[in-house]
Amino acid sequence: MSKAEAMSSFGDDRMLIERFIEDPHHIEIQVVADTHGNVVAFPERECSVQRRNQKVVEESPSTSVCLFVCLSVCLSLCRSLIHSLTHSLTQTHIYAHAPPQVP
16 A cells, blocks of 8 residues: 555655654754855754644754754764855754753
């Protein structure tokens, strides 16, 4: 039945299996750049409260990610955006349990 539903919905009956993550945290960081090389990273936001795959609440800053991790990810995203021709980027991280913390 699942393969038939996939075929009718997507034109492809291949089934994909994902690992189950208990107590996940959905963290998003958005980075924007202009053609002059200016790059801005907006604060991370926790989007874990969802209903029917739609975000219900976005909490910013996230209470489940430490500042060091946020700054590291923002810096990495800014660098990757500078080296690409893209001018907008949203990075999503799904953490199992609590995101990594710095001691």
